[in-house]
Structures are given as structure tokens and as C-alpha cells.
Amino acid sequence: MSSNTLNLVITGVGGQGQITLARVIAEAALLRGVNAIVAETHGLSQRGGTVIVHVRLGEVEAPLIPPGTADAILAMELIEAARYAYYLRKGSIAVVNDYLVPPPLPKIEVPSRDELLGIVRSYSDRVVLVPATHEALRIGDSRVANMILLGAAIKSNIFKDFIDFSSAEEAIKRVLGRAAKPNIEALHRGADLAK
């Protein structure tokens, strides 16, 4: 698609903060005068199911990203990264939380971390792995993992000119209000991790 748009797929397991992540990205883009459309999934997906959020920035009309055309994927979990990697186009980037949540189903076969990453690599030339949840737990709040991933993604240049650290910080303040401080710290932690 054209260079004045950015198609971004955000995935993970329900409850990992994908919708907040998408809202922060959209808000950050709007702050810089870039149009944004965020299509969310709700309802049952909140309960530990697979989640996909479509974020489209720039000159866009339709809410959903067609498979094979996403410029980047931000994945909060490895199985979900592999599941939705087919949305990516050639030359795209995958920013993936190095964290695996086995589906809680009795007798389930879970592929290994390396197998899952292999699938992501078969769709994307550039995979940035970030230990976001581990880092978040180390800091003491697993909920900020999404902002760690965002920091790493901005550092990896997936947002072109649409978003930078200062617009992201401002967006976090607007979206998260009182909880902004630890999230902004997490954002910068993510940037360090992506170095």
C-alpha cells in the first residue's frame, strides 16, 4: 500500500493490554495530525482468547487490514505472533514479546519457541524479539509489558514519521491518566531493550 499509510496488526492473548496499546498508538498519531482508525475485537475475546486489533494510520478509509498487507505486527505473545503473521507483507517488521502462554486446554501440543519464531520469520524479514513480560515482572507490574513492547517498536523505526517518543509519552498521559508514570518508564525501558 502507499507510503502515506501504515497498517499495523496488534495481537496477543485477551487481557494483555492490546486495546490500550492500540489506543495509545492512535492517540500518538493524532497528536501529530495523522488520521487513525482502530478496529477492536470485544466480548468473548477478553477472556484469555486470541485477540487481533487492526490499527491503520494515514490516508485510510476501511477499518480492517487485508492479509498480506500489514507493514508491521506487534505481538504480545509467541503463538499469536505465529497465528497472525500471514497479515504481513514482504519487507515488513515483526516486534514480538518473547513470552509464550500455552492455551489452557488439556492435552494440547504446543510448538516450541523456535518453531513459532520460524513461522514468524517465514512471513517477515525482520523480527525484533523483546522480553517485555519478563522485564515487566522484574519491574513488578506485568501490566506494563505492552508499553515496553511499544518502546521497542518505536526504537525499531516501524512508525516512520507517524509516531515518536514524545508523542507516545503525551498519548500515554491522555489515555492512561493517573497510571501514566510507570507506563512511560516502561516505554523507555522498551527502547533500551531494543538497542
Place this chain on the structure above:
Amino acid sequence: MLGNVAIARGFLEAGLQFAAAYPGTPSTEIVEALSTASRVLGGKPYVEWSTNEKVAVEAALGAAIAGVRAVATMKHVGLNVAADPFFSSAYLGVSGALVIVTADDPWMWSSQNEQDNRWYGLHAYVPVIEPTGAQDAKEAARLALSYSEKYKRPFILRTTTRIAHTRVPVDTGEIPLEKLEPQGEFIKDPSKWTLVPQYARRKRLELLDFWDKVSEELADFPLNSVEGSGDIAVVGVGIGYRYAKEAISMLGAQDKITLFKVSTSVPLPRALAEKISSYDTILVIEEGDPVVEMQLKTVLQELGSRARVYGKHGKPLLPRYGELGLEKVVSALSTVLGIEPPTWAKEPPKPSGQKLPPRPPVLCPGCPYRGFFYALRRAVNKLRLKPVYSGDIGCYSLGVNPPFYVQDTIIEMGGSIGAGNGFSHVLRGDRDIVIAIIGDSTFFHSGVPPLINAVYNKAPLLVIVLDNHTTAMTGHQPHPGTGVLAIGEQVEPMSIESVARGVGVEKVLVADPFDVKDSETKLVEALRYVKENKKPAVLVAKGACILVALRTAAKNGIRPVPYRVNLEKCTGCGICYTAFNCPAIYRRPDGKAEIDPALCTGCGVCAEICPFKAFEPVEEPNPEWFKIMRTARPVY
């Protein structure tokens, strides 16, 4: 702004005075936003969560008859529940305004079916306004309310998931604060407000007149427009317009196409249809059923036009199921243009061939239902019963999955007790028993009439009410059992046990779902009672939705302590990750259990069910937490 919030804003800008709803995805946030507004504005407009959609429409209709500007919002299947008053409302008309919002859910992201409620508009003679996206949802809502006020007739505002749950920037206008206060007045006039045959017949004729008139006048609806001047007509209906617009620019086909933006899908305005029929090639892009396509074809036929209409009929270019997508619209448009579609549209890449484990939604870690379902399976095994689990809609629907399998049928809201009545009278054999499982909100929605039926007709069934003190699945709205109104005012909570006793259930028990032993004992008692007495029994299991409990704890500065596995005690029996199945617990390669501290909520139930006492808290938990877990209610 979320599409649903934009709709709420549009209603407020139009001077909304009364809103009623039952929550349902993807409609819920409309009334959530309105109740927030009402709280800020001191109770104006009046906003309520009704016990079900039928009640919501009845209440809104009553208000509108009394001259008030009213809306009732619901998900698509909610309109089935409300169909009866809805059809009557078309005959009666209103003296204020009445808009019914139906949020359709193509591809059933969180619904039991996919249904296009524009048919209801055609069926009941109620005009349907469809915004083309979250961008103009606000304007569509505002206009729907003011058109309803102008014609004194109900209007439908139809959205789909991608309008309701899409976030885009929206410009806002003024809210006329002085107009939000409802000041109803009922003027008696039986010939106007009673549908006895002599009056209803006259109203039928008036309704048909109105339909002709509105078919003419809606052509100028402000959200309808025409773009471009090419030889091919593309009709973009509702969200279909957004897909059409982007597809046209992607294919660089601006010069070849005239794009009709249609926001009045029912009735399709006559003048608009005539304009479209002057083209030889027409492509209709709409989400759901071919409702506009069909109306358009009727007009074409009357006009003797030979235009080719592409859409969802005949050799369809677009499917009659699921959501629209750019790839679908781009390839349909390419066919009409006679060009090769780009590869991503023609052959969209497939998911990887490698097998990935499915991830169905599951009960949250720490959900009270998990321990209870575990106890239920044990009680049933102990008594060697073969139950039919008559299920319902709510978080507990997830009990359909392994390892519990405690939902054999899921029909609709309230269907568990209703169908349970049927099962209980026809099942033969002594081991069969009917267990109807329903949530607290669903019980109030439509569980009471079938419970009355069970008592009256002596249906031998056990009704389990899983009471987590909220409507959890849609995001924690209050209901009559919670003791709070939509705008936050405290009221006397209604007790499910008293309702059950009040309608004549003789055996009513209460269990603590976080106490697996207690639950099992009470279940055994209740099941025995039903078997022996051939009468219904009700068991209420009370424990807070863990998401609410966690929030309450955080507010009070209490940190739930996660649990861990003592690997020396763990024998790898697997009960916790196969039969109990908490998502925070998984199997290590050596078969022993492990807890993911990022997921564990510290409910402690694993410690009860492990036969080897292998689970222990990481540190001494705060006893307050265990109290909160059982009693927390959402704060509004």
C-alpha cells in the same frame, strides 16, 4: 472516539432525554457512555439498564408516547426479544421521538448467529439509518433522533461491529443541556394509543402512507451523497461505503466510477434508486444480506431497466456471510472493471500450514465458576448421574469447552431454564437429570418466567444461578441484583434466593464457589432433592467476578499474593492443569505443574483441589483479599 461513544454523543447533541438498554456486544458502550454523561450532568438524560431488551423498548416507547426523545439500544438478537413491542411501535407512532439501535455482528464475533436487522425495518415499516463508519455515526445518531421527532415514528439506527468498535477522530458539536431533562406528558386518546382492531386497521393504512412519503423524502438525507462521474455505479451502503472508497482509490479507478454513499438503506429512497438505475453496470457493496440490492432490483424491474447489478445475488461477487474486507471489495470491483486484481486481493496469503494450538476464550484465572464447575463434575460423578446441561449466554458459556463440558445446549438468553423445562419432562431413565445453568444478569433478563413455569408444571430440574454480582461478559454493568442504578445511585439489591422462594421453589440453597467442598456438598443435596421429589430446586453460587475483585483490591491497596508450586510435593498427577484447568497453571515438560505469576490472581482454589497440597502462596496472603474475592461489586 469509539463508534459507540460517537453514537451516544450524537444522541446527546440531538437532545436525548431517555435511554434504556440491555448490554450486548457490540452495542454496550452506547449506554455506558450515556450513563457516564448522565452521572456528570446530574441525572439527565434518564438512563437505565433494563432487565431485557423487550422491557427496554417498552420503557422507551412509553417515554416517547409521553412526548420524550427516547432511545433503546441492543445487539441484533436483542431485537428478537423486543420484536413484539417493536412492531407495535411502528403502528402507534410516538409523540416525542424513538430510535432503536441494533448493533449487528457479522461473522458472530460474540453472538449466536449472524442476522441482518435491516429486514426488521422492511418487515415492520420502520426506516433504517446506517452510518458509513464511526466517523459519521455521531451525525447518523443525531439525524435519526431528529427525523423520528419530525415524522413521529420510530427509526432504527443499524450499526455493525466495525462501526461500533472502531476508534476514529470525531468532531463534536454542542450538547443542548437544557433540552436533556425529560418532561413527559401523556394525553389520553385511546384512538391514538390503543391497538384494538378498529384503530389498528386505520393505523395500518396510515403506516403505508408514511412509508411512501418517507421513501421520497429520505433521498435528501444529509448523509447520502454522490461522488465522481464515471460510467459504473458503485453503491456503498453503510460501512460498505468506506471499503468502496478505499478500493476505488487503490485501483486508481476514480474516473470510471460514480460512488453512491447510502445511509438510508430501508426504505431505499425512490429518487436515489432511480438515479442509480440510469447506469448500465451497478455494484452494490453492503455488509450482511442483499437488502439494498434487492430493493434496487425491484425499482430497476419496474423501470424496465436492463442494467447489470452485481452484489450478493446471482453470481455473487461478495459473500452473504461474514464481514466485508478490502480484499473482497477490491476483487469484486476489479471484476466489474474488467481488470486483474492485485495478488493480495486475489490470493490473500493463508495462515501458516503449521499446526498452531487453538486458543478459545476461557474462564479467567481465579474465576469463581471454575471451582464451581469442578465441584459440579465431582458431585455428578459421586451420584453417578448423566445430566443434560441446559446452558445459557454469559461467561459460563465457556463451560462448553474441555475439561468441564457443562453446557450441552446454548440457545439464547434465558433459554437454559426454558429448554430445561422441556428436557425434564421427556428424559427417561433414572440417571438422567436436567441441570440448567444461568447467570445472575441472565436470570433477571428472562430466567424468571421459565422458573415460574417449572414450579407450576413440577419440572424436575436443578437450576444453578451463578451469581457474580454483575453482568461480567459485557463489561460489568449492574442489574437488579447488584443494588445500583446505571447512573450509580444505590438501591436495595434484589435477592435471587428470595425471587426463587417467592415464585414457589421449595428448595433454595446458597453455595460458595471458592470453597470447592461446600459447593460439592450443596450440589449433592440439591441433586438428591430433585431426584427424590421430582420438583425444581435452585442453587445460587455467589462469588465475585475476579476482574472486579482485582480492581477493588487495587483500589484498597491490597495486593493479591500469587501462588507457586512446591516441586517436591507435586507428583505430576495433572489434576490442576487437566481437570481443574486454571490458565495460570501449566504442565512442565516433566509433567509437574508450574504457575505463571503474570497470570495468577491468587484465588487459592488450586491449593484446595491439589490432593498433594503442592500449591502454596508465595507469601502470607492478606485475609481481606479472600473476603473481597467473594463479595466485590463493581463501583460505578
